[in-house]
Structure formats: structure tokens, C-alpha cells
Amino acid sequence: MAGLNKSEFTNPVVNWIDTRLPIFTMMQTEYGTFPTPRNFNYFWNFGALAMVTMMIMIATGIFLAMNYQPNAELAFGSIQHIMRDVNYGWLLRYVHQNGASMFFIVTYIHIFRGMYYGSYKSPRELLWMIGVVILLIMMATAFMGYVLPWGQMSYWGATVITNLFSAFPIVGQPIVTWLWGGFSVDNATLNRFFSLHYLLPFVLVGVVFLHIAALHVVGSNNPLGIDVKSPQDTVPFHPYYTVKDSVGLCVFFIVYAVLVFFAPNFLGDANNFIPANPLQTPADIVPEWYFLPYYAILRSVPNKLLGVCMMFGSILILFVLPWLDTSRVRSARFRPIYRQIIWVWVVAVIALGVCGAHKPEGIWVVISRVATLYYFLHFLVILPILGKLERPLPLPESISRPVIGGGGPMPSGATAKPMEKA
Amino acid sequence: MMRGVSQLLTMALIAVATAAPANAQDAPTAPAQRWSFDGPFGSFDLAAAQRGFQVYSEVCAVCHAMQYLHYRDLAGVGLNEEQIKAIAAAVTVPQGLNDQGEPKEGPGTPASQFRSPFPNDQAKRAAHNGALPPDLSLIVNAREGHADYLYALLTSFADAPPGMQMQDGMNYNKFFPGHQIAMPPPLQDGRVTYADGTPATVEQMAHDVVTFLTWAANPEMVERKQIGWRWVLFFLIMTGLTYAVKRKVWSDVH
Ligand code: HEM
Numbered sequence: 001m002a003g004l005n006k007s008e009f010t011n012p013v014v015n016w017i018d019t020r021l022p023i024f025t026m027m028q029t030e031y032g033t034f035p036t037p038r039n040f041n042y043f044w045n046f047g048a049l050a051m052v053t054m055m056i057m058i059a060t061g062i063f064l065a066m067n068y069q070p071n072a073e074l075a076f077g078s079i080q081h082i083m084r085d086v087n088y089g090w091l092l093r094y095v096h097q098n099g100a101s102m103f104f105i106v107t108y109i110h111i112f113r114g115m116y117y118g119s120y121k122s123p124r125e126l127l128w129m130i131g132v133v134i135l136l137i138m139m140a141t142a143f144m145g146y147v148l149p150w151g152q153m154s155y156w157g158a159t160v161i162t163n164l165f166s167a168f169p170i171v172g173q174p175i176v177t178w179l180w181g182g183f184s185v186d187n188a189t190l191n192r193f194f195s196l197h198y199l200l201p202f203v204l205v206g207v208v209f210l211h212i213a214a215l216h217v218v219g220s221n222n223p224l225g226i227d228v229k230s231p232q233d234t235v236p237f238h239p240y241y242t243v244k245d246s247v248g249l250c251v252f253f254i255v256y257a258v259l260v261f262f263a264p265n266f267l268g269d270a271n272n273f274i275p276a277n278p279l280q281t282p283a284d285i286v287p288e289w290y291f292l293p294y295y296a297i298l299r300s301v302p303n304k305l306l307g308v309c310m311m312f313g314s315i316l317i318l319f320v321l322p323w324l325d326t327s328r329v330r331s332a333r334f335r336p337i338y339r340q341i342i343w344v345w346v347v348a349v350i351a352l353g354v355c356g357a358h359k360p361e362g363i364w365v366v367i368s369r370v371a372t373l374y375y376f377l378h379f380l381v382i383l384p385i386l387g388k389l390e391r392p393l394p395l396p397e398s399i400s401r402p403v404i405g406g407g408g409p410m411p412s413g414a415t416a417k418p419m420e421k422a
Numbered sequence: 423m424m425r426g427v428s429q430l431l432t433m434a435l436i437a438v439a440t441a442a443p444a445n446a447q448d449a450p451t452a453p454a455q456r457w458s459f460d461g462p463f464g465s466f467d468l469a470a471a472q473r474g475f476q477v478y479s480e481v482c483a484v485c486h487a488m489q490y491l492h493y494r495d496l497a498g499v500g501l502n503e504e505q506i507k508a509i510a511a512a513v514t515v516p517q518g519l520n521d522q523g524e525p526k527e528g529p530g531t532p533a534s535q536f537r538s539p540f541p542n543d544q545a546k547r548a549a550h551n552g553a554l555p556p557d558l559s560l561i562v563n564a565r566e567g568h569a570d571y572l573y574a575l576l577t578s579f580a581d582a583p584p585g586m587q588m589q590d591g592m593n594y595n596k597f598f599p600g601h602q603i604a605m606p607p608p609l610q611d612g613r614v615t616y617a618d619g620t621p622a623t624v625e626q627m628a629h630d631v632v633t634f635l636t637w638a639a640n641p642e643m644v645e646r647k648q649i650g651w652r653w654v655l656f657f658l659i660m661t662g663l664t665y666a667v668k669r670k671v672w673s674d675v676h
Contacts, residue, residue, distance in 0.1 A: 090642040243667055257654050274560075
């Protein structure tokens with residue numbers, strides 16, 4: 001049905017636009033008055049933090065691309081040109097480089113939040129699955145970005161990871177040749193990786209939009225994992241969560257700044273300061289820290305094809321997590337056993353990360369095999385069975401009950417502007 | 423109970439991780455030195471960096487290039503324009519082609535790249551028994567152990583222990599992975615004469631040249647740390663302020 005939007009904005013320009021294209025109304029309903037559970041803890045900051053990091057990555061990336069040369073002869077030198085000659089080029093580059101790490105830190109915590117509080121369960125399954133797509137796109141983007149500086153680890157990391165596809169029978173080798181655009185990682189590979197590294201973040205933006213759109217249909221989960229039952233259970237997003245997210249954002253910027261300004265290469269690899277050399281393989285090829293757990297899974301399996309399948313499987317399995325977990329209670333708070341074993345899973349993942357940084361020899365093989373086994377056991381065996389056996393604690397009646405300490409229902413003017421009362 | 427188990431697991435892991443062998447080729451970890459640029463307040467000892475540049479140009483530059491540096495960058499170690507012009511003018515650098523289409527050479531300017539001792543990698547290898555003296559612009563960042571490793575490497579040339587089979591033209595150095603390095607010991611006491619009268623011991627020269635090379639690999643370091651402090655302090659204050667506002671906003675909910 002065609003018709004003008006009845007805008008409530010009084011500014012004539014805003015009103016004129018909003019009547020014809022209600023983006024201001026949309027912002028207002030989706031981010032201003034949007035009813036949000038009142039009992040979030042700081043774990044609920046991490047989505048907003050990931051969003052901010054994504055924007056920082058795109059902004060710094062575009063400026064880096066203005067001075068970067070996607071050419072095997074020139075790439076390494078162009079990074080040095082950025083670092084030494086471009087005004088504040090070192091800042092752009094270190095913000096981008098460490099931004100990738102920060103992006104993964106906040107995203108991993110964000111995912112853990114979802115697992116701990118059961119945010120993937122009905123009706124948020126699709127929201128969760130879109131999130132897994134986001135993770136995959138992030139990983140592809142970061143992997144290709146890491147190739148761009150064309151250092152030793154860039155080159156050999158790209159070689160090892162693209163070579164994984166050769167494990168597939170018959171189609172494997174042709175796929176690898178196709179990915180490379182030649183018979184080894186070379187200029188053609190670097191060119192296409194640059195092109196895709198520029199493209200994928202914008203695909204990411206689109207998928208993140210879907211993620212948020214889905215969120216705003218089903219609404220946020222909360223630490224109690226119970227549904228919102230009445231307006232008393234919620235507060236408007238603004239100012240309550242805008243200000244709470246701002247607190248988290250400030251802390252995030254401190255951590256980020258410490259990395260960028262005081263330890264910009266702490267998470268990097270010394271080998272990437274050596275220009276790519278196809279004739280000299282580094283002693284040990286290791287990926288960036290955020291890929292180490294998957295790398296450990298890959299290297300823990302003696303059969304290459306099986307290892308590749310398990311590595312990809314370790315992420316793909318997240319797609320079906322909503323159906324593997326048979327418990328109907330969302331929050332770990334009311335699941336006495338789940339809230340313990342989820343930590344065992346976390347330890348297994350960290351163990352895999354540590355193993356990934358070491359050559360697969362001796363004790364490291366043993367640990368990584370046990371941890372890999374546990375990783376899959378958790379999803380495929382423990383979760384399905386646990387949901388049936390575990391006796392959950394009684395759930396609270398509503399969100400407002402346990403949090404309003406006898407204070408009665410919230411004042412109806414929940415949008416009250418805080419400053420007026422100061 | 424389970425939490426206990428996971429704590430135990432974590433502890434065991436940390437124990438294993440820290441007990442891991444340091445290096446596959448059993449080169450010892452380089453002992454930590456005191457550097458002017460260490461820590462969040464550290465900056466470069468410019469006198470040492472200038473002496474280090476002297477060591478580089480009089481000793482190392484015979485074999486090692488530093489292709490990412492230009493003479494003008496030396497302002498970063500505190501040299502003034504006159505000094506830089508003089509340094510650049512004293513070297514002969516390639517200057518494109520002459521009217522006959524032949525390669526031309528001439529005195530450098532502050533905009534010239536540091537002069538490379540060899541035209542290409544093949545020439546470098548040919549002169550060094552097949553080994554390649556790496557470019558030193560980024561060498562401090564490109565090795566585990568960084569400045570400490572470089573210092574240890576430069577000060578630890580020695581005779582091979584009895585029984586060790588050395589290849590032709592190789593030198594023993596316990597900090598180099600595999601212990602056999604194609605670089606002959608570059609520093610001997612008195613190898614250079616410092617204008618400021620500092621005694622040129624091997625340790626002193628190594629210390630100076632490593633300071634110079636650390637600057638060369640991270641010329642932005644001092645500015646970076648300064649901006650970093652401002653940024654961190656700003657956001658510490660902002661965290662406090664936003665938290666106060668948050669408390670205020672939420673006071674009618676809790
Ligand atoms: C979604 C977000 C993004 C992620 C996770 C990401 C990740 C990365 C990573 C890990 C590197 C390697 C850093 C290094 O070791 O030097 C890199 C480099 C690079 N990225 Fe991105 N990036 C993102 C977005 C972008 C965008 C949108 C652009 C350009 C439009 C871009 C342009 C570049 C360029 C030119 C480099 C090479 C310079 C360098 O290595 O510092 N990036 N990226």
C-alpha cells in the first residue's frame with residue numbers, strides 16, 4: 001500500500017525526508033525506543049563492539065588500499081612505504097593489523113556469550129546461523145588480508161591453507177590451481193586475494209545487516225534466558241544501552257590502544273618481516289592466533305582429508321548447534337551441569353590454540369587429539385544427551401521479578417532523559 | 423566438581439606450555455639486555471643510535487643493504503640537515519641512465535636510498551660463499567628475541583667446540599640456529615673510532631648498532647608511545663565519565 005509515512009519529527013528537513021523515506025523513524029524504533037531486556041550484563045556489549053571494529057577495519061582498510069601495491073614485486077615494499085613515508089601510515093596499518101585481532105577477540109566472546117546463555121535456541125536459530133556465516137566471512141577476509149603484506153608467513157600460510165583443498169580426491173588439485181590462478185601462490189594469487197579482501201568486508205556489512213534485522217524481529221535474549229513477558233521487563237535501548245555500550249566501548253579502546261601503541265607486533269609473527277621467498281620454507285608455519293585452534297584440529301588428524309573435514313566441521317557444526325542442544329532451558333544459569341561442562345569445552349578450545357602454536361610432536365599431538373575429541377564430543381554426544389538427563393533449576397517468573405529488588409514496577413516514563421534529573 | 427576439573431586441566435596445560443623446548447635447533451635464548459627503548463616510556467638513546475649508524479656504515483654496509491631507509495630518515499636519530507647532506511654526498515648511488523642510455527652514478531642526496539653494496543641477490547651470494555647477507559632495515563623485527571638476539575649474535579663469535587664439524591667458510595656462533603653462520607665476526611675491539619671518544623669495544627659497538635637497527639626497524643616508536651599515552655589516558659577518563667553517566671541513567675531501574 002503506497003502512502004506517505006506519518007513522521008513525528010518536527011525538524012522540517014528531517015520531517016520532509018522521513019515522510020518520504022522513513023529512515024529516521026526506523027532509527028528511532030530500532031535503536032531509540034527499541035524495547036530491550038533490562039537485565040543485560042556486560043557480555044551484551046560485544047555485539048556493538050564487533051560492529052565498531054568492523055567499521056574501523058573498513059575505514060582503515062580503504063586508506064591502506066590507497067598506498068598498497070597488490071603486486072608480488074612491490075607489495076612488501078609498499079607496506080614499508082606506508083609504515084615510513086605515508087603520514088600516520090604506521091597508525092593506519094597498526095590499527096588495521098591489530099584490529100583484526102580485536103575483531104576476533106570480541107567476536108569469540110560474543111559467540112561464547114551466545115553459547116553460555118543459550119541464545120541460539122528457538123526462536124533465534126536463524127539469527128545464530130547468520131552469525132556463523134559472519135564468522136566464516138570474517139575468517140576468509142582475515143586470511144586473505146594476511147597474505148597482502150607478502151611476508152614469509154603470508155606466502156607460506158597461503159600456500160599451506162590453499163593446499164588443503166588438494167586433499168579432496170579428483171577435484172582437489174584442479175581447485176587449488178584455480179584458487180592460485182597458476183601453479184603456485186604467486187602474483188595472480190596476490191591480486192585476487194586483494195580484490196576479494198576488498199570485497200568481502202562489504203558482503204560482511206550486508207550479512208551483519210541481516211543479523212541485526214533478524215535480531216530485531218525475535219528480540220534479544222538475556223542472562224536469565226527467559227522470554228520478555230511485559231513492558232516492565234524491558235527498557236528502551238536509548239539511553240539505557242547506548243550508555244552501557246559506551247562504557248564497554250571505552251574499555252575496549254583502552255585495550256585496543258595498548259596493543260596498537262605499545263605492542264603492535266606482539267600478536268604478529270617475526271617471519272612476516274622477511275619478504276616472501278618461495279625457495280625458503282620457514283622452520284614452522286603457523287597462522288595468526290585466531291586460527292590456531294582450527295589449525296591444531298587439522299594437524300591432530302593423521303589423515304589429511306579427514307583433518308581438513310574436521311577442521312571445517314569444527315565451525316560448520318555450529319550451524320546445527322540449535323538442534324544438537326536438546327535442553328529447552330536457555331541460560332546456563334539454570335542448567336547445573338551445562339554451566340560446568342561449557343568451561344571444559346572452553347579449556348579444550350584454549351588447549352587447541354596452544355597446541356596450534358607448536359609443532360605437532362610429542363605431547364602436543366596427544367593434547368591436541370584429546371582436545372579435538374572433546375570438542376566434537378561436546379557437541380555431538382554430551383549436548384544431545386545432557387538436555388534429556390539434566391534437571392534444570394526452577395526458572396524465575398519474569399525478568400522484572402528478580403531484578404527489581406522490591407522496588408515495584410518501573411516508572412512508565414522509561415525514556416526519561418537522565419540529564420534532566422541531574 | 424567439573425569446574426575443579428577444568429581448573430586442573432588449565433593448570434596442567436600452562437605447565438606443559440611453559441616447559442616446552444625453546445628452539446628446535448637448541449640455540450639458547452638470548453639474555454635480556456637493558457635498552458633505552460624498552461618499556462612504555464622508552465625512547466632511543468640518540469647518541470648510541472648515531473654511533474650505531476657509524477658502525478653500520480663503516481662495518482656492516484660492506485655486506486648488508488638497508489633498502490627501506492633514505493638518508494633523510496637519519497633526522498630521526500638526531501642528525502641535522504647539514505650532517506645528512508654531507509653523509510649522503512659522500513656515497514655514490516645509482517642515478518638512472520645517462521644520455522647514452524648507460525647506468526649513471528653520482529653523489530647521493532638526502533632523498534637517496536641507503537646505498538646497497540650489491541646490485542642484486544645473486545651478486546650478494548656470489549660474494550659470500552652462497553649465503554645471503556639479509557637486508558638490515560627490518561632485521562630487529564624479523565628475528566625472535568629481537569634486539570637481545572642481535573646483541574647476543576654479534577658478541578658471541580667463538581671457536582667451535584672441539585668435535586664440532588664446521589663447514590668451509592662457516593663461523594661458530596652459539597646463538598645462531600644451527601650454530602654455523604656464514605658471516606665472519608664483524609666486530610673487533612677498536613674496529614671503528616668514535617668521534618665522541620666512547621671506547622669502541624665489541625660490546626659497545628654491538629650495543630650501538632643494535633640501537634640503530636631497532637630505530638631503523640621502528641622509526642615511529644617514540645611518537646607512537648607518546649600518542650599511545652594520550653590515547654590511553656583520554657579513554658581512562660572517558661571510561662570513568664561514561665560509567666558515572668551510566669550509573670545515573672540506570673539509577674531509576676535498579
Ligand atoms: C572486515 C574486516 C577486515 C578484516 C578482518 C581485515 C583483516 C586484515 C588482515 C589480518 C590484514 C593483514 C595485516 C598485516 O599483517 O599487515 C589486512 C591487511 C590489509 N587490508 Fe584488511 N581487513 C578487513 C577489511 C579491509 C577493507 C575493507 C580493506 C580495503 C578496502 C582492507 C584493506 C587491506 C589492505 C590494503 C591490507 C594490506 C596492508 C597491511 O597488511 O597492513 N581491509 N587486513
